[in-house]
Amino acid sequence: MLRLPKFQVAQPRNVDDAVAILAEHGDRARIVAGGTDLVPNMKHELFTPDVVVSLARINDLSGVCEADGGALLIGAMTTIDAVAKHELVAERAPALAQAASLIAGPQLRRMGTLGGNVMLDTRCQWYNQTYFWRQALGFCLKKDGTECHVVAGGKKCVAAASNDTAPALMSLGASLVFAGPDGRREITVDDLWHNDGIWNKKVGADELLTEVRIPRQAPGHRGAYGKLRDRGSIDFPLLGLAVRLDLDDAGAVADADLVAVALQARPARVRGIAELLQGTRPGEPAFDEAVELTAAAAYKQCRPLDNVPGDSDYRREMVPVYARQTLRAAVEGTGPVHHL
Ligand SMILES: Cc1cc2nc3c(=O)[nH]c(=O)nc-3n(C[C@H](O)[C@H](O)[C@H](O)COP(=O)(O)OP(=O)(O)OC[C@H]3O[C@@H](n4cnc5c(N)ncnc54)[C@H](O)[C@@H]3O)c2cc1C
Ligand code: SF4
Known part of the structure; x- marks a missing residue:
């Protein structure tokens, strides 16, 4: 024990x-x-x-509300379960509600919080082990050792950001409010990350996340989350993909975003997909072609490492599959995408 x-x-x-x-x-x-x-x-x-x-006795850190102008404000101590089930979140930020609904299992979602998920430590199969196990291996760069077991000769830890809500929040353009020794500050979720698996955040461990702010989305907003994992009942992501599609009044794509997690130390945006999808209309051949091009771009840019469990070649082959299906789920409102 x-x-x-x-x-x-x-x-x-x-x-x-x-x-x-x-x-x-x-x-x-x-x-x-x-x-x-x-x-x-x-x-x-x-x-x-x-x-x-x-943070359990601080009362005003929990709950979801709407600010003037329609932004969603979610307290850092709001449970993952509450985020997953909240009507406003499901309606305004479907990718976030879906990502939350696939985190861990029911008991953990009722205890775990949105703040804890955003601030989650990076994960690695050579690190998230007992002291005895790690000692037998000779430890590693992230804790107590001098070498990396993922990248031979590597001088930088590449443990994976594994928080499901992070890519969803990035796709939604969310920001975070921190309280620290120098007062309060707000930063975008995009700006939170360093690409360093030892500590992948630009805020200090002495800064407390108090609130997550999600701006009002475009009227034609569509979102979805897709997650590959071993056991659908509980596991961390082997790959997570959040999609945002904004449709204009004519039903064509005005803007799009695709963000991946569980690849490297920070959640990563797939570049150039708005240009591929803009102007195409779901249901028409040009949209189907753009979806295929987006899936190909995701395959090219997303390169899983042997940091989290699961064969990295298999995880990479799943990137275009999940990109395609999550894009379609966003359009059809049928997310989340998960298969196990
Ligand atoms: C079996 C199992 C399966 C899991 N599966 C998943 C999964 O599929 N996806 C996933 O994303 N996570 C998963 N998790 C991890 C975890 O349950 C969730 O990420 C959860 O949301 C963490 O929230 P928490 O409140 O429990 O965080 P805590 O454990 O309390 O804290 C996590 C980290 O965040 C810091 N922290 C917490 N709150 C704040 C704050 N307000 N400000 C600043 N720092 C803070 C803590 O210091 C700590 O470093 C799993 C965990 C287990 C045990
Ligand atoms: S990637 Fe894994 S093995 Fe390498 S230093 Fe980081 S935690 Fe250790």
Whole structure:
């Protein structure tokens, strides 16, 4: 049985107190929201904080509401289950609702939060293991070691961003509000990431995510999420793809976006797909051709590594399959796309 190392729990009642505790303890402190990722990682001795700062008693971090102008505001402590089931989210941001609905299993979705998902640590099959297992392997760059087992001779960790909501939020142009020692700041989800698997975020571990903001989408907005995983009941993504299609009044594609996760340290946008799809109309041959070109572009640009489980060649062959099906699901409103 894996045991938790010893640590203290701080339970602040407001964001300012939480930020002060984080500042006081520096890198010896760690935020916990639902704990569905942090606790297993602590049992694996990937993190051994002295102080765990729980957000559970801060009341105003939960819930979904609509701001003036129609943006959706989602508190960081809103559970994944609530995000998946919320009518406004399903209607305004279908890719996010669908991505949330495919995270882990029901119990984990009820404990896990949107904030914890955005701030999830990167994952790797050589890293998300017990201390004993990692020690037998000689550890690795991300924790306690000096080499990478994915890229021979590699000097940079390529553990994979594996958070399903991240590509959905990027496709929606969402932004994040953080509270930290220097006050509050808002950054776009696009700008959150570094391509470094050791810490793939541009914010510090002493900054607390308070809110996710999703701007009002175009009137003809369509979205969907597609996810490849081993077991449909619980697993992390082997590949995740979020699609946004904005249709104009005539039903033609005015804009489009496709963002992938579980490939590299940061979620990655497939470049150039708006140009391929713009002006085509679903149901007409030009749209079908553009979908095929988009799937081919995704195949060219998305190169899975042996960082997460699953054969990387197989995962790559699945990229165009999921790109095609997720685009069609967005148009037809039949998402999410998953097969197991
Ligand atoms: C068996 C299993 C299957 C899973 N499957 C999936 C899956 O398919 N897809 C997926 O995306 N995830 C999956 N997860 C991971 C996890 O359950 C979810 O990502 C969940 O949303 C994490 O939220 P949490 O509130 O539990 O985060 P926590 O575990 O509490 O925290 C996760 C990380 O985020 C930080 N953090 C949390 N909240 C904040 C905040 N407000 N501000 C700043 N930092 C914060 C913590 O310090 C920690 O580093 C799985 C986990 C397990 C155990
Ligand atoms: S990619 Fe995996 S094996 Fe390589 S350094 Fe990162 S966690 Fe370790």
